[in-house]
Amino acid sequence: MYSIGNQSLVFIALTLAFLGLILVYQASYQALKVLPDLTPVGPVFIGTMVRVFGPTVVALMLATRVGAGIAAETGSMTVTDQIEAMKVTNADPVEYLVVPRFIASIIMMIVLWVFGVLVAVAAGTLIGTLRFGIQLRTFLSLSGTTMSDVWVALFKCVIFGAAIPILAADSGFKATGGSEGVGWATTKAVVHSLFTVILLDFLISSIAYRFGW
């Protein structure tokens, strides 16, 4: 739990802060081309952050940070026969290694989503008010966020949080052949989990859209 959560905090904070900055910067800049004023930027940004970019980017970061970590760990355990050693002593490697990470990943995904959205909104507010002179109150408005955004995002968090350790551990367990094998497994884990996050995100968003959530 600690290694999935805390150690990702700085990383998530850093990337999400830059994401928040850039989104507000771009949104304001683009909006200035066509709109007379920037009042919708804040609410729309917060709404999008909560529903779309928050879960997705946090999951992408978790996939690189944690997915790669799990794959590296399980992969090196696989190539040094530790997994076999577990099997022969009747310890189920999935139960022993994956399940705790699975649970931790889901919980931390939700926590980091909240954290990430807060950081991004803080960074976005900074640039929105300082650079584009949007009123703080106008910017920090939840009028662009609905309860269904939150539910959809939470649902995404759970799904992403579950998918990442499974994919990562799977490629870790399939590692063969020394350090190069571990490297390969880690690469595969990152690519698979990144892609799966995007794919799942698309599916969930589409379904949510279709049902009007």
Next chain:
Amino acid sequence: MSKPVETDSFLGNFGRTFITAFQTVGAMTLLQLRIFRSLLAIKNFDYDESVTQLFKIGVRSLPVVIATAAFVGALMVVASGNFVRATGATTLIGWAAGTAVFSEVGPILIGLMFSGRVGANNTAELGTMVVTNQIDALRVLGINPIGYLIVPRFMAMIVMLFFLTAIGDLFALTGGAITCRAVLGIDMRIYWQGILDSNLLSEFIMGLVKAIFFGGAIAIVSCHWGLQVTGGARGVGRAVNDSVVTSAIAIFMVNFFITVLWT
């Protein structure tokens, strides 16, 4: 592998994080300088290695880049779909999706995918070479490992990420178009017209410029961690992990600065 002294204090952790970060950045800058120096000494250029790297880096990552891009475009359309439904402004779809894909989301996600696919693989490959003393063997043979191994990768990543982003943009828009019709039920022509009407050339070119810098950043980060590897299989795994994480941070930071400087 020397373990850092375990300090549980928050400040200690904080300080250590920063010192490590600065060390890493410093080492990467040095690596960058060495790459440029080797670039100037053009006689180090190895044609076969370059073609191999171009192939491995470009052609092999094409499928994953295309797939990612298509879904990213689709995702952007669905995301803007919610606002379109709220406001009824269907013409905005093309503009929103086009701007997002060209200038920000496209380059970033293709870059992230590229760092996962190519950067991580590169770190693993170089790391294994370090662990098995192949780098030392090159040195003994009088070959400069930077010129022979790193420069072709560096160039190949920049060139290939540039072209892959160009291709990816197209597939992202196509994915968006299909989603527009299939999920949102809005005619594709409205979407395409929206893109064409929105004057997105500047965004498109900015995205490609970003791709060049992302390629360079991913190359340096992944080579750095690859050459740093110590401690066998576990070390390689760790290095790959560090490599993708640092690449992601680098991508987001570089992205921000390019956008701000561009506009």
Next chain:
Amino acid sequence: MADEQMRRMEIKVGALILFAALLLVFAILLLGDYSCSESSYISVDFQTSSDLKVGAPVKISGVTVGKVNKVELWAGRRDAANGNKVVQVRVILKLKSESLPLIHEDAIFRISTLGILGEKYVEISPGTYEKPSATDGQVFDGAAAMNIDEVGQSAGVIIEQVSTLLAKNEQTIQDTIKGLGQLVDRADRVIEDNQEDVRELVANLKQLSASMNVAIGDGKQINETITSLKSLSGSIDRGLQPLVSRLPEIANNLDETLTEGKSFVGEARDALKKSEVAKLFEDIRGLTASLADGKGTLGALLKDREIYDDLIALMKDLKRHPWKLLLKD
């Protein structure tokens, strides 16, 4: 073997780069401003740019034909090349050359708002077909922008004027109201008692229309009438409830001939010149009188049952939201 492999890699790398490069050129041509058709430029002088942005679309009757190339702030400087006139803001439009003949000398240029987000664009009413076409580089005068603030302001002015008029013409209005009251009463009764006759009355509709055309003249005058009526009822609402509840019926009926809803305020202003208002009231009185006489023209209000229902609904709605007459949606 290794050579063979190398060859294959070279080909694939080459193919990828070629494909991407072609795509790149294609995309740049498509996204950029390199349309094959030639462009022409015309300038339009406005009082205010209304926050019009460079790159905003230019449309003729809603069809995009070009975009805003430049917005120059002249701030009252005189244009020596064009009869020394005072220019506040000069907007240079870049148009497809083939659209130039569609714009005539009396074309109206207006900065309008697109969509709910308030994106600005330039709308061109092409003008009279017989008039000569615009030429490259010609300078036009732009019409005042249509934005909500201005409409609101104009409405305020009109209400004031109407109030003054009402005070002056109390007797006339009393008559009008009486007439209208009778009319509505009678209409109700006719519908209830005499369903059969309604059909007959419908036949008289054409007659009414024709006579209206004769009486009121061309469409413009009708517009004036309508807009005046609208403004009138809006302001009367405060003091004269009964009138408000009746007037909209007629207003709405005449509304069918109103082509450009947005332009009513400007025209309403003209219409409020005293002499014309007096004439207007006479017209209304004549109309209501003849309607009240029940000489067949009642059909105008009773085209069919549907219109009658619509009118009732509209009346109720207007009672609650009188401002709807001023801010046409």
Next chain:
Amino acid sequence: MLQYAAQILDASLTLNDSLVLDQVFLQLESGRIHALVGAGGSGKTLLLRMLATLLQPSKGELHLFKKAINFRDLKSLRQVRSNIGVQFQNLALFDFLTVGQNVGFPLEQDSELTKDISIQVKTALDSVGLDGRQEHAISALSGGMQRRVAIARAAVAKPKLLLFDDPSGGLDPVTTSRIFELIRTIQEENDNTVVIASHDIDRLVKLCHIFHVVDHGKVIFSGTLSEARQSTDDRVKVFLDV
């Protein structure tokens, strides 16, 4: 009638399209120390893995403790595995656990053995001469010590079948002697069936009862040393140095 702890009956194994075990016939007599010898890459490790139920033969059967192993029946597989102890070639010690936790790991997995784990761990570590190192990290130990930890972990649950893959690899002669002596003591105490794969012929000859020679994925000889001397196969004589 002889009691067999394990039998590999006519088993073949294909990995990545290449035949790595070819119609192997291997029977392990109960209560004996068996030696598995052969050139590197001949298939010794694969055979040990198969005996440990970690590899399923592509063809043929594996019998352990007189029962045919069904690799799909996870419950009976668990049953069988609780009677097997393995020391892996690369030790496979869990680097996220301490020495004591590593040794105690097999005990924790078996509900019948969870009593007094710490005492059992202490005894096991005592017997390999590493008492008092329970709390150490694996990485803090030398290669020889790690190997002894691995042996302690394999033997701690007193399994009926004990498999050692290269117990002396890369160790100095003194440590090697100690380790082989350790294996002998363990076997004498528990009377279990032991299989050792090693290149250290001299020491195997002193310790083992029955020898199996593996060459190119085939078991070409099984028998005692005296039987080997009578073998007509040159390879057997070369490998066993007789």
